[in-house]
Amino acid sequence: MTVSTDSCLSCDLISGARPLPGGRIRESSGWVVEHCVGPLGVGTVVVKPLRHVVHVADLDEAESAALGPLLRRTAAAVTEVVRPEQVYVCLWSHAGGVPGHIHFVVQPIIKADMTRFNAGGPELQTAMFRAGEFPDEYEVEEVCMRLRDAFTGGDRIE
Ligand SMILES: [Zn+2]
Numbered sequence: 031m032t033v034s035t036d037s038c039l040s041c042d043l044i045s046g047a048r049p050l051p052g053g054r055i056r057e058s059s060g061w062v063v064e065h066c067v068g069p070l071g072v073g074t075v076v077v078k079p080l081r082h083v084v085h086v087a088d089l090d091e092a093e094s095a096a097l098g099p100l101l102r103r104t105a106a107a108v109t110e111v112v113r114p115e116q117v118y119v120c121l122w123s124h125a126g127g128v129p130g131h132i133h134f135v136v137q138p139i140i141k142a143d144m145t146r147f148n149a150g151g152p153e154l155q156t157a158m159f160r161a162g163e164f165p166d167e168y169e170v171e172e173v174c175m176r177l178r179d180a181f182t183g184g185d186r187i188e
Contacts, residue, residue: 040131041082043067051167052174056104056181059096063104063177065170070137070158072165073112073173077104078133084123086132104136107180111173114138118155 042048043064055075056063066074077100079093089097105117118137123130137155144150147157 038082038131039067040076040078040133044078044080051165051170055174055177056100058100060090060093061096061100063100063181065165065174065177066135066137067164068159069162069164070135070155071140071143072169073108073114073177074135074137074165075104075108075177076133076135077101078131082131084129084131086121101134101136103181103184106184107177108136108138110180110183111176112138112140114140115144118151120152120155 039048043050044062050064051067052065054062054064057080060080061077062080063075063077066076068074077097079089081093083089083093101119105119108114108117116139118139119134120137121132121134123132139150139154143158144154147154147161149157
């Protein structure tokens with residue numbers, strides 16, 4: 031299947047065609063970890079394939095094998111840095127009803143956000159998108175440095 035990568039935000043963030051606050055946090059076995067550019071709070075990251083893949087079913091064997099361990103390590107890094115109540119891991123990738131470059135959102139959920147929006151789960155994410163508050167670039171840079179360190183710490187013990 032030929033897939034157009036024209037104006038793909040995910041590909042542009044990978045290639046550097048669009049600026050990525052915080053820079054690349056991790057690259058591993060065909061996957062990258064980046065800070066989320068959407069309004070889902072500081073410490074929320076995305077895990078996405080380097081290739082322009084728009085369906086989970088189109089991942090190759092190597093990408094599939096690496097996915098579980100990388101999601102776990104990403105959730106562990108986010109947990110270490112943010113100390114959340116829970117870490118949500120979800121994949122929508124369907125902007126405007128069009129299948130998009132898949133990206134798992136790994137979102138640390140803190141009590142303050144649940145209280146402020148009086149919501150949890152998908153309702154909390156919807157409320158955060160409605161509020162549309164994009165994270166401060168300086169805070170993103172800082173949390174990305176800490177996330178990189180958390181991943182590196184994991185390298186030492188594994
Ligand atoms: Zn793409």
